[in-house]
Amino acid sequence: MDSPAVEIIGLVKRYGCTTAVDGLSMRAARGAVTAVLGPNGAGKTSTVEICEGFREADEGTVRVLGLPPAAPALRPRVGVMLQSGGVPPATRCGEWLRLVSRFYARPLDVDALLVRLGLAAHARTPYRRLSGGQQQRLSLAAAVVGRPELVFLDEPTAGLDPQARHACWDLVTDLRAAGVAVLLTTHHMDEAERLADHVVIIDGGRVVSEGSPAALTGAERQLRFRARPGLALEELLNALPSGSAAKESPAGHYIVEGLVGPELLATVTAWCAAEGVTADDLRIERRTLEDVFLELTGRELR
Numbered sequence: 001m002d003s004p005a006v007e008i009i010g011l012v013k014r015y016g017c018t019t020a021v022d023g024l025s026m027r028a029a030r031g032a033v034t035a036v037l038g039p040n041g042a043g044k045t046s047t048v049e050i051c052e053g054f055r056e057a058d059e060g061t062v063r064v065l066g067l068p069p070a071a072p073a074l075r076p077r078v079g080v081m082l083q084s085g086g087v088p089p090a091t092r093c094g095e096w097l098r099l100v101s102r103f104y105a106r107p108l109d110v111d112a113l114l115v116r117l118g119l120a121a122h123a124r125t126p127y128r129r130l131s132g133g134q135q136q137r138l139s140l141a142a143a144v145v146g147r148p149e150l151v152f153l154d155e156p157t158a159g160l161d162p163q164a165r166h167a168c169w170d171l172v173t174d175l176r177a178a179g180v181a182v183l184l185t186t187h188h189m190d191e192a193e194r195l196a197d198h199v200v201i202i203d204g205g206r207v208v209s210e211g212s213p214a215a216l217t218g219a220e221r222q223l224r225f226r227a228r229p230g231l232a233l234e235e236l237l238n239a240l241p242s243g244s245a246a247k248e249s250p251a252g253h254y255i256v257e258g259l260v261g262p263e264l265l266a267t268v269t270a271w272c273a274a275e276g277v278t279a280d281d282l283r284i285e286r287r288t289l290e291d292v293f294l295e296l297t298g299r300e301l302r
C-alpha cells in the first residue's frame with residue numbers, strides 16, 4: 001500500500017525557549033486536499049517548512065511520499081509555493097516560469113498556466129514590478145508547473161483579490177482531480193470548508209481536532225439572528241423546549257441551539273414579538289468551521 005503523502009509523528013520544533021511545534025502528529029492523504037488551520041503562532045509554517053525540507057525537526061518523524069523531507073528524490077515530485085524571495089528581481093515573470101519548468105521532465109504548458117493565473121499580460125514584467133498578488137500567483141504557478149505529486153501551499157490566498165482567490169481555488173480543485181495531494185495552510189475558514197477533504201486544527205503546536213469539514217461542523221443546526229444587544233436570554237430560554245441553549249456572541253448576534261424545527265422557530269419569533277424586538281437576518285444553518293475553530297482555539301489574540 002502507498003504511504004500517505006505526508007506523515008508526521010510526534011514532531012517537535014523549538015526556537016530557543018519557544019516550543020513552536022509540540023508533539024504534533026498528522027497525515028495528509030494522497031490525492032486529497034488537507035488544510036491546516038490554527039491561530040497566529042500555532043506552528044503551521046514551522047510544520048510545513050519542516051515537511052518542505054527547509055527546517056530541521058528537533059524531535060519526531062516526518063515522511064513525505066514515504067521519504068525524509070530533504071531527500072533529493074523528492075525535488076521533482078513535490079511543489080512548494082514560496083512566500084517571498086527566490087526570484088531574481090529583474091527576471092521577467094514569464095521567463096522565470098519557463099526557467100523553472102525546464103527542471104522538470106513533463107512540465108505544464110507555461111503560456112497556458114500564465115493565462116490561467118491571470119499573468120499573461122505581465123509575462124514581460126520584471127518580478128520586482130509585479131504587485132504583491134501577482135508575485136504570489138507566480139509563486140503558485142512555479143509550485144505546480146512541474147506536475148508534482150504533492151504541493152505545499154502556505155497561505156496561498158493571503159492578500160489575493162477575490163478574482164485571484166477563485167482562480168487559486170479552481171487550480172487546487174483541478175490538482176486534486178488530477179490526483180495531486182495538496183497540503184495548505186489558511187486563515188480563511190471558507191477556503192478550508194470549500195477545498196479541503198480533511199481539516200487539521202492546531203493550537204500551541206499540537207493538533208486539537210481533525211476531520212472532514214462536515215464531520216467537524218456536525219449535522220446540528222442553529223437558529224441565528226441579529227437584534228439589539230443585551231436581550232434577556234434567560235427569559236427566552238424559559239420559553240424554549242428543555243435542552244435548548246441561547247447565547248449572544250458577539251454583542252447583538254444571537255445563536256439558539258437545540259432541536260431546531262418549526263416549534264423552536266415559532267417560540268423565538270413569538271418571544272421577539274412580545275419583547276418588541278425585530279430579529280434581523282433570522283436564519284437556520286449548520287455551525288460553520290469558523291464557529292468550531294473559535295470554540296476549539298478560543299477568542300484570545302495570540
Ligand SMILES: Nc1ncnc2c1ncn2[C@@H]1O[C@H](COP(=O)(O)OP(=O)(O)OP(=O)(O)O)[C@@H](O)[C@H]1O
Nearest residue numbers: 015018019020038039040041042043044045046047
Ligand atoms: N525563526 C524563528 N525564530 C524564533 N521563533 C520563531 C521562528 N519562527 C517561528 N517562531 C515562533 O514559533 C511560533 C510558531 O510560529 P509559526 O510561524 O510556525 O506559526 P504559524 O502558525 O505559521 O503562525 P501565523 O499564522 O502567524 O503565520 C511563534 O511563536 C513564532 O514566533
